[in-house]
Amino acid sequence: MAHFLGLGITHYPLLAGTDEHMASLLRWTLQDPDIPAAAKDPANWPESMRAEWGDDAGVAAAAHHRKQLVEALARCREALDEFGPDVVVVWGDDQYENFREEVIPPFCVLAYGDVEVDPFEVMRDRGSPNAWGLADDTRITLHGVPEQARRLADRLIDLGFDIAYSYQHRLNAPFPHAITNTQLFLDYPHAGRNFPYPLIPITVNCYGQHAIARRGGLARFAEIAQEQPDPVGPSPKRCFELGKAVAQAFSDTDLRVALIASSSWSHAFLTDKTWHIVPDTEADLRLYELFKAGDWERWNQTTTADIVDSGQHEMLNWFCLTGAVAEAGLRLEWSDLILTDVFNSNKCFAVFKEEIPQ
Secondary structure (H helix, E strand, O other): OOEEEEEEEOOOHHHHEOHHHOOHHHHHHOOOOOOOHHHHOHHHOOHHHHHHHOOOOOHHHHHHHHHHHHHHHHHHHHHHHHHOOOEEEEEEEOOOOOOOOOOOOOEEEEOOOOEEEOOOHHHHHOOOOEOOOOOOOOOEEEOEOHHHHHHHHHHHHHOOOOOEEEOOOOOOOOOOHHHHHHHHHHOHHHOOOOOOOOEEEEEEOOOHHHOOOOOOOOOOHHHHHHOOOOOOOOOHHHHHHHHHHHHHHHOOOOOEEEEEEEOOOOEHHHOHHHOOOOOOHHHHHHHHHHHHHOOHHHHOOOOHHHHHHOOOHHHHHHHHHHHHHHHHOOEEEEEEEEOOOOOOEOEEEEEEEOOOOO
């Protein structure tokens, strides 16, 4: 019989950079000429946001935000080490990295062996040194378990999911940072170089109608006005069903399986209605209450339109996780939702464990 652990973390790229760059997305957004001046004026921001922004554009507050994130990540790593997984399944979004115009699969099992990746590429492209002061050409190895990944894909197809699979990542393109940063951050003290557990990544097309239209990332409002949206991605409910199927696929094994959702919640740069300045905290808090209560019936009433409206695209990874923990009967041992107005996204962390027989 398989045993399961569930974890939820962030893969916030700016945590890999220095404090001076942690608010760089907001600084970039404030340069958009099509955002109303009143929305960009700190005098019109909530008091909490003005305090975070301070008189140094968020640099001082970044140290506190980093401390919160690192402490939460350490708690998740402690649970992972205590569990001692044979394999780690990670749901992470692909942001115009492995998958581009040629094909955008709703879900894809990455059945890779060991892969050397560049953990600092995203931040280096943004002009930031890495937070560890390591050489720019530092590489880390993501350990793979292709035999188990292929078996998982087989079982998912048997269970009714026509899952895509990949044996080789796109050459001369960034490796999906949602996956790279999962290892990088869960091994934060060692910058991802002391992480022994093999990964089975499952990429999720979280960006849906923006996957190609916005290249899975940032866009100015002038560009948005001209964009042609792509087809939508998988629905939150379908992601929940995939999570259930993954737990079912491992249930007849004797493996210890860690299940990880890798993403922040609402992202400011995806929330058009807030002018890309702040995340939709109200929407995050509403879903967080359902999450803590394990109210999966109401949780699954969330629609694709809800997700896109609130910039919660990447939360589809969390819908996969919740489906898995519901199927495996795991209990929420601990969680935290770290809120911010300045650092692009609210970050949720969680540890789900098996019930201990009485």
